[in-house]
Structure formats: C-alpha cells, structure tokens
Amino acid sequence: MSTPTSEVSNGSVTRRFRRPLYEVDASGDGYQISVLMPGVTKEGVSIALHGRNLTIDGERRDRPQESWRPVLTELNWDDYRLRLELNVLVNESAISAQVTDGVLRLTLPKAEEAKPRRIEVA
Amino acid sequence: MISLLRPDMSRSSSLEQWLRDYLSSDDPFFATRGEFTGRRPVIPTDLYEDADAFHALMELPGVAKENLDVTLENSVVRIGGKFTAKPGDQGPVAEFNRFLAVPDGVNASAVSAELRDGILHLRLPKHEERKPRTIQVG
Numbered sequence: 001m002s003t004p005t006s007e008v009s010n011g012s013v014t015r016r017f018r019r020p021l022y023e024v025d026a027s028g029d030g031y032q033i034s035v036l037m038p039g040v041t042k043e044g045v046s047i048a049l050h051g052r053n054l055t056i057d058g059e060r061r062d063r064p065q066e067s068w069r070p071v072l073t074e075l076n077w078d079d080y081r082l083r084l085e086l087n088v089l090v091n092e093s094a095i096s097a098q099v100t101d102g103v104l105r106l107t108l109p110k111a112e113e114a115k116p117r118r119i120e121v122a
Numbered sequence: 123m124i125s126l127l128r129p130d131m132s133r134s135s136s137l138e139q140w141l142r143d144y145l146s147s148d149d150p151f152f153a154t155r156g157e158f159t160g161r162r163p164v165i166p167t168d169l170y171e172d173a174d175a176f177h178a179l180m181e182l183p184g185v186a187k188e189n190l191d192v193t194l195e196n197s198v199v200r201i202g203g204k205f206t207a208k209p210g211d212q213g214p215v216a217e218f219n220r221f222l223a224v225p226d227g228v229n230a231s232a233v234s235a236e237l238r239d240g241i242l243h244l245r246l247p248k249h250e251e252r253k254p255r256t257i258q259v260g
Contacts, residue, residue, distance in 0.1 A: 034184075101239060
C-alpha cells in the first residue's frame with residue numbers, strides 16, 4: 001500500500017524507502033494528516049519539520065523471519081518516508097501525533113498569524 | 123499457485139482516492155488455488171512456509187480488531203472487514219474480503235491469527251505427520 005520511492009545513499013549504506021499512502025484534511029485551524037504505515041509503532045516514527053518541509057519516517061519493527069520460505073510475496077518490507085511541503089505556517093510547539101494500528105495521525109495547528117481572521121468593517 | 127492483481131497505486135498517494143478506486147470496481151474478488159475473477163484492488167499478502175507451519179501476512183492499516191473477521195470454513199480462510207479513511211466511519215468506508223485456500227496437511231483447528239500495528243499474521247500449523255522429519259537409519 002505504498003508507491004516506490006527513493007534510495008538514499010550515505011557513502012556505503014543505501015536505504016530504500018517506500019512512500020506511504022496519506023490523506024490531508026485541512027480546516028481553518030490546521031491540518032490533520034493520516035499516514036498509512038502498517039508495521040510501524042510509535043517508537044518507529046520520526047517527524048522532522050525544517051521550515052516548510054515536513055519529513056515523516058516510519059521504521060518497520062518486524063520483518064518476515066529468515067527461516068520462512070516465501071511462497072507468494074506482494075508486500076514490500078522497506079521502511080517508509082513521506083516528504084511534504086507545507087504551504088502555511090504551523091504552530092510547531094502544538095503539533096501532536098499518535099499511531100494506532102499502523103496509522104499515524106498528525107495534527108498540525110496553523111500558526112496564529114496564518115489562521116483566517118475576521119476583519120471588522122468600521 | 124495463487125494469481126493476483128496489484129492495484130495501480132502510482133497515480134496518487136491519496137488514501138481517499140485509493141478507497142474510491144477500490145469501491146468503484148464492482149467485480150467480486152475470490153482467489154483460491156490460482157483462480158480469480160475481477161480486477162479489484164486487493165489486500166497485499168505474503169505467504170510463507172517453514173517446517174512447522176504456513177504463514178500469511180496481510181497489511182490492514184487502520185483496521186481495528188472489532189472491524190476484522192477471520193473465519194475458516196471448508197478449508198477456506200476468509201479474512202474480512204472494513205477500511206476507513208478517517209476514524210469513526212466518516213469518509214469512504216471500504217469492505218474487503220480475501221480468501222485463502224488452506225493447503226493440505228494443515229491442522230485447521232489450530233489456525234491462529236494475530237493483528238498488530240496494522241499487520242495480520244495468520245499461522246496455519248502443519249499436521250505432525252506432515253512436518254519434515256529425519257529418519258534414523260538402522
């Protein structure tokens with residue numbers, strides 16, 4: 001349930017990532033992002049925000065055992081990486097995240113100055 | 123040999139779009155022993171074998187135990203349930219079913235299933251006499 005993505009090379013180590021399925025819900029107050037990362041627990045998630053660039057990494061905890069002989073393989077066991085560019089300022093200190101059943105739900109409240117505001121007409 | 127069709131995910135990473143595609147194809151899916159009908163996106167599955175058992179691993183992100191049914195009848199395991207894009211049944215809800223034929227030599231009464239972090243692990247243990255064993259040469 002993901003699309004293939006980059007190979008990231010760091011000298012001698014190459015890591016492969018799959019881009020997970022995700023959904024973004026926008027409201028006046030902020031964003032809710034749901035990211036599908038089956039096999040990932042909260043310990044395996046890391047979230048980094050640099051300016052407008054949001055990077056979500058999900059490290060899988062388990063993989064099929066070496067002793068198992070594959071009969072049919074449709075799953076990809078690479079770790080997940082999702083990169084998004086936010087087009088609105090967010091209140092970084094109020095970002096919250098939870099992981100349930102392999103789904104990460106991230107709440108990103110907009111920064112005060114980015115929220116829609118009423119302008120009083122005198 | 124089971125033959126399957128992968129959904130085309132390359133167009134969009136949107137879960138909602140994936141669910142709409144899933145819901146819009148109306149052929150039922152039934153795969154057992156190499157036979158299938160329809161072109162419906164399916165639950166990606168891996169099947170493995172070791173000395174003691176067969177193992178099926180399926181990705182079911184966001185599916186809670188109360189939304190999942192695993193039943194065994196006439197040597198066919200049915201894994202059924204529903205996906206929701208958003209918690210609490212808002213947004214599209216897709217029901218899924220996947221059928222796996224239980225291979226000969228499996229102890230059907232000892233089949234077990236565990237759902238953890240969106241991955242379902244189905245363990246189908248082999249009957250004792252079907253396990254590989256070393257035969258002592260006298």
